[in-house]
Each structure stands twice: as structure tokens, then as C-alpha cells.
Amino acid sequence: MSETVVQHLLLVDDEDGFREVVAERLQEFGYRVEQASTGEVALERLNEFAFDVVITDLRLPGVDGRQILDEAFARYPEIIAIVITGFGGVREAVEVTRLGAEGFLTKPFQFEELVHALNTATEKRRLKAENAYLRAQLQDRFKIDGIIGRTPIMLELFELLRTVAATPSTVLITGETGTGKELAARALHDASPRRNQRFVAINCSAIPETLLEAELFGHVRGAFTGAVANRPGRIEQANRGTLFLDEVGTMSPALQAKLLRVLQSREFERVGDAQTIKVDVRVVAATNSDLKKMVAEATFREDLFYRLNVIPIRVPPLRERRPDIPLLAQTFLDRFAKESLPARGKVTTTQDAQQALMAFDWPGNVRQLQNEVQRAVPLSESDEVDSSDLSISQVRNVSEGGGDTNFTLLEGVERNAIVQMLKETGGNKLETAKRLGIGRQTLYNKIKAYGIET
Ligand SMILES: Nc1ncnc2c1ncn2[C@@H]1O[C@H](COP(=O)(O)OP(=O)(O)OP(=O)(O)O)[C@@H](O)[C@H]1O
Numbered sequence: 467m468s469e470t471v472v473q474h475l476l477l478v479d480d481e482d483g484f485r486e487v488v489a490e491r492l493q494e495f496g497y498r499v500e501q502a503s504t505g506e507v508a509l510e511r512l513n514e515f516a517f518d519v520v521i522t523d524l525r526l527p528g529v530d531g532r533q534i535l536d537e538a539f540a541r542y543p544e545i546i547a548i549v550i551t552g553f554g555g556v557r558e559a560v561e562v563t564r565l566g567a568e569g570f571l572t573k574p575f576q577f578e579e580l581v582h583a584l585n586t587a588t589e590k591r592r593l594k595a596e597n598a599y600l601r602a603q604l605q606d607r608f609k610i611d612g613i614i615g616r617t618p619i620m621l622e623l624f625e626l627l628r629t630v631a632a633t634p635s636t637v638l639i640t641g642e643t644g645t646g647k648e649l650a651a652r653a654l655h656d657a658s659p660r661r662n663q664r665f666v667a668i669n670c671s672a673i674p675e676t677l678l679e680a681e682l683f684g685h686v687r688g689a690f691t692g693a694v695a696n697r698p699g700r701i702e703q704a705n706r707g708t709l710f711l712d713e714v715g716t717m718s719p720a721l722q723a724k725l726l727r728v729l730q731s732r733e734f735e736r737v738g739d740a741q742t743i744k745v746d747v748r749v750v751a752a753t754n755s756d757l758k759k760m761v762a763e764a765t766f767r768e769d770l771f772y773r774l775n776v777i778p779i780r781v782p783p784l785r786e787r788r789p790d791i792p793l794l795a796q797t798f799l800d801r802f803a804k805e806s807l808p809a810r811g812k813v814t815t816t817q818d819a820q821q822a823l824m825a826f827d828w829p830g831n832v833r834q835l836q837n838e839v840q841r842a843v844p845l846s847e848s849d850e851v852d853s854s855d856l857s858i859s860q861v862r863n864v865s866e867g868g869g870d871t872n873f874t875l876l877e878g879v880e881r882n883a884i885v886q887m888l889k890e891t892g893g894n895k896l897e898t899a900k901r902l903g904i905g906r907q908t909l910y911n912k913i914k915a916y917g918i919e920t
Pocket residue numbers: 612613614615641642643644645646647648649650754832833836
């Protein structure tokens with residue numbers, strides 16, 4: 467499956483004016499650009515996110531361009547690097563090429579020269595990865611089965627999933643709600659030797675306790691009222707494939723015991739039957755409760771916990787990988803914009819919206835972000851989603867300390883504006899929303915969030 471993805475570019479230069487102009491033009495060109503004014507900041511950014519391209523000045527005070535190239539290639543061997551310098555010597559050009567840079571430009575240069583260098587480098591990369599296998603490997607590093615993420619913590623998760631997929635071991639996936647546990651379970655299956663067999667999912671919390679047993683183990687005719695025929699359970703259906711036990715922490719003690727036996731010997735009986743059935747299933751379980759704590763409180767069997775927790779995989783909450791937020795948001799924007807208005811061009815976010823998305827804590831994680839974007843797309847009347855289209859009214863600064871002041875300030879200003887406008891329109895909400903330039907639903911949300919009396 468091929469799709470055109472936005473290229474993420476890190477631009478490093480200590481000359482603010484120059485850097486900002488170049489960044490702006492690159493953005494117009496379709497790149498997503500992050501800027502760093504020092505080598506130190508550049509290293510930090512590289513630590514947080516897997517860029518496709520780094521463009522850096524060679525001479526910088528402190529950490530210089532060479533060190534940036536070293537770090538960039540050490541972390542991301544496939545990154546494209548282009549060096550800019552004020553003093554174009556042959557010696558420097560040779561040196562940076564030896565370090566792995568694809569292009570070398572001397573200031574002053576025409577923007578077209580930079581574009582040319584970028585295109586040449588990208589094309590070279592493409593040719594190198596012409597081989598389908600290599601190309602797949604390259605893409606895989608940043609994505610596995612639709613799980614999007616470019617933060618090192620996610621790249622590690624992808625690698626872990628790929629490694630573990632090759633083994634038959636039982637896996638326990640933990641993580642808060644909406645982090646992508648089910649996606650991870652599917653990725654495990656799709657990357658495993660069992661990929662051509664079935665992936666059978668069962669949500670243990672969604673099925674009433676009394677039905678769960680028959681659902682899992684199957685039943686024979688007459689086993690209970692309503693059992694009119696023999697029926698295989700999910701475990702049998704998953705034979706030779708993968709069984710995904712979602713919300714495994716909600717299982718009753720009786721069922722826990724029965725599941726333990728399946729994990730120990732891959733054996734069980736259908737409800738109402740004496741005949742033992744043997745299966746070959748790979749078990750992947752997921753939970754957003756703290757099973758260890760439940761073991762300590764004796765609500766979850768310790769032996770079952772150890773049988774499930776053979777390979778623990780933790781999917782990190784979104785707030786631990788904030789640099790992925792713009793990438794995820796843009797992916798969802800593209801998806802929903804295409805869905806809701808196919809004729810509409812590219813939809814992006816304003817600086818304000820971007821900041822709000824970055825600052826929010828996302829207790830519902832990626833699912834919440836996805837819902838937020840889906841809701842905002844039809845609300846925005848232009849090709850940009852603004853912060854006023856977003857319902858996340860709790861704007862908090864993520865960076866150290868002062869965050870709360872920022873929150874109150876923003877909140878206060880916004881609240882006042884709404885109260886004022888409501889007064890002016892005699893409490894007419896439709897008119898208020900119109901005059902404030904925000905959607906009606908956004909206004910309702912904010913009125914509620916700020917506790918404004920109307
Ligand atoms: N990294 C990601 N990239 C793209 N989409 C994601 C990612 N993580 C989650 N999603 C999307 O977010 C939604 C929630 O993901 P998923 O159902 O896998 O979460 P979960 O951890 O199983 O949540 P819960 O504990 O509530 O069951 C899905 O629509 C999924 O496609």
C-alpha cells in the first residue's frame with residue numbers, strides 16, 4: 467500500500483532570519499518543518515522524533531553540524547542530511563559527504579538549489595531502496611500495521627512487536643484506554659507466522675459472565691436453555707491462529723481457572739461436554755487494569771498472571787510521546803477530511819490549534835485525539851482547523867512550572883470574551899458564536915467547561 471506521506475524535516479541554523487524564511491518556504495513546499503536554533507536543541511529534537519530529513523548549518527556555536535550529523539545517522543541510518551555553510555570550501559564538502567550528507571550548499575543560495583538538493587537526495591534514497599524488501603523494511607521501521615508513531619518510544623515498540631511476533635509466546639499488552647492495545651495485538655498477529663490463520667478477538671468485559679464461558683469454550687446441544695445446537699467457542703475458532711483476550715482483568719475467578727488450564731495444556735471441554743479438545747493457539751491478552759495489584763488484592767490469580775505475562779508489552783500513553791501528536795492529528799485530519807468532504811483540499815491546523823493539541827493531556831489517548839479531530843473537521847469552515855473548533859478547553863502548558871498561569875490566563879481571556887458577547891447579543895448563542903467566529907457546538911462546550919451562566 468503506497469501513500470504519500472508528509473516529510474518531516476528538521477532545520478538547524480543559528481541565523482534566525484535566514485532559518486525562518488527557509489522554514490516558511492519549505493512548509494509551502496509541503497514539508498513539515500521543525501526549527502532548531504542551536505545544535506543542542508537539534509540533538510534534543512532528534513532524540514524525540516524520527517525525522518526524514520535534517521538540514522543543518524555546519525558551523526554552530528557549541529554542538530556543531532558534524533555532531534548533529536553523527537547523532538542523526540546513529541539514530542536513523544536512513545535519514546537524509548543536507549549541509550548548509552557560510553564558507554564553502556572543497557575540504558568541507560568532502561568532509562560532510564564522508565559523514566553521510568547527501569547535499570552541500572553554500573550561502574547565499576537560491577531556494578531552488580535547496581529544493582534540487584532535496585529532490586536529488588530523495589531520489590537517490592528511493593533508488594537505493596528500489597528493492598521491494600528493502601523498501602518494506604524502511605517503511606516498517608516507522609509503522610507497523612497502521613500504528614503510527616515516530617517517537618523513539620514507539621519505534622522501540624514496533625521493534626519489540628516485530629521480534630515477539632516471530633515467537634509463539636503468550637503476550638500481555640498493558641496500557642491506558644485508547645493507546646492502541648488492540649492495534650498492537652493485530653500487528654502481532656499480522657507479523658507472525660500465523661498471519662494467514664484467524665485472529666479471533668473476544669472482549670471479556672463486554673460479554674455477561676454467564677455467557678462468556680460458552681462464548682470462549684463453546685457448548686454442546688442441550689448444555690443450557692437455548693443451546694439448541696453444538697457450537698464451537700472462540701478458542702476453537704482460533705485454532706492455529708491467534709486468540710486475543712481483551713480486558714482479561716475482568717474475568718471471574720471460575721473462568722480464570724479454566725483459562726489457566728488452556729494456557730498450561732491447550733486443553734479444554736465445551737460446556738456440557740466431557741470430551742477434551744486440544745488446540746494450537748497463540749494467546750495475546752490485553753488489559754488496562756493493574757493486574758499485579760489485582761494479584762496482590764487476590765482478585766486475579768497469580769498463576770494465571772504469570773502464564774499471561776510471559777512477554778509484557780506496554781503501550782505508552784499519548785502524553786509520554788507528545789511529539790507524535792502533530793503526526794497523528796494530521797493523519798486523522800487527512801482521513802476525515804477526505805471522508806466528510808472529498809472535494810475539500812488539504813486540511814491543516816492553525817498554530818493555535820497545534821499548540822492546544824500539544825498541550826492537552828489526552829486521558830483518552832489516541833482514540834480521544836481521533837474523536838477530537840473527527841469532530842473538528844466539519845466545524846472548521848476553512849481549510850484550517852483552529853483552536854476554536856476544538857472542544858479540549860483545558861489548555862495547559864506542558865513545559866515546566868508556569869503552565870498553570872498560562873492556563874488561567876488563556877481560560878480567563880476566553881471566558882470573558884464569551885460572557886461579554888453573550889451580554890451584547892442578549893444571550894443569543896447562535897449570534898454569539900457567529901460574532902466570536904467559533905462553531906455553535908464549540909460555544910456550548912466552552913460555556914459548559916467554564917461554567918458560564920446563561
Ligand atoms: N498509534 C496509533 N496510530 C493510529 N491509530 C491509533 C494508534 N493508536 C490508537 N489508534 C486508534 O485509536 C483507537 C483506539 O485504539 P485501540 O482500540 O487499539 O485502543 P485500546 O488500547 O485497545 O483501547 P481500550 O483500552 O479502550 O480498549 C482506534 O481507532 C485505533 O485505530
